[in-house]
Amino acid sequence: MRSLAFVLLALLTVLTVLLHRGASAAAKPGDLRLSAIASELARRHLTIRCEGLSGALTGARGESGRTGFIGNQPVSVSYLQEGICQTLHAYTRSLKAGGNCLLPCGQPLEIAWSLNTLAHESYHLAGVRNEAQTECYALQAIDFVARRLGASAEQGRALALYSFDQLPGRMPPLYSSPECHDGGKYDLHPSSAVWP
Numbered sequence: 001m002r003s004l005a006f007v008l009l010a011l012l013t014v015l016t017v018l019l020h021r022g023a024s025a026a027a028k029p030g031d032l033r034l035s036a037i038a039s040e041l042a043r044r045h046l047t048i049r050c051e052g053l054s055g056a057l058t059g060a061r062g063e064s065g066r067t068g069f070i071g072n073q074p075v076s077v078s079y080l081q082e083g084i085c086q087t088l089h090a091y092t093r094s095l096k097a098g099g100n101c102l103l104p105c106g107q108p109l110e111i112a113w114s115l116n117t118l119a120h121e122s123y124h125l126a127g128v129r130n131e132a133q134t135e136c137y138a139l140q141a142i143d144f145v146a147r148r149l150g151a152s153a154e155q156g157r158a159l160a161l162y163s164f165d166q167l168p169g170r171m172p173p174l175y176s177s178p179e180c181h182d183g184g185k186y187d188l189h190p191s192s193a194v195w196p
């Protein structure tokens, strides 16, 4: 009888652990829409997860997103600050609600920063480690990300130009490169005159 009780107790413990794991995994699923955009940019299947405090665009160390590498290989998950995810989803909602300002009607800087963060981590996920190179690629993907969230071609282009003008000066020098220009080493489409 004692051994059966022991077995039952062990089973219950296992069940409890499994249920607990299930619950904690379900509490924070990947963000489907943002994961799909990152996967398109990086050309592989990826997961974007949102973390941190509601409304916060940066974490305790000033970072808006993070991507781990094992050796030179990026992992398949990136983390964005909760406020970045919220800003991107709010931008989609405002577009769906008929927001037709050329630049976002409200909070253009926060929206540009958030679009840039998703694009930046996507290029890390694609395997780019150098921060200036990663950021230059991200700036060239602003219009792509904006359009995936529902912006028109004109709105996407306006956000790309605005981001190129406004964002680099707000980042540490490590994130800028003189090669980040039309026809430069980091131009993803050197034969195209569209920039960024």
Ligand SMILES: [Zn+2]
Residues within 6 Å of the ligand: 120, 124, 131, 134
């Ligand atoms: Zn980075």
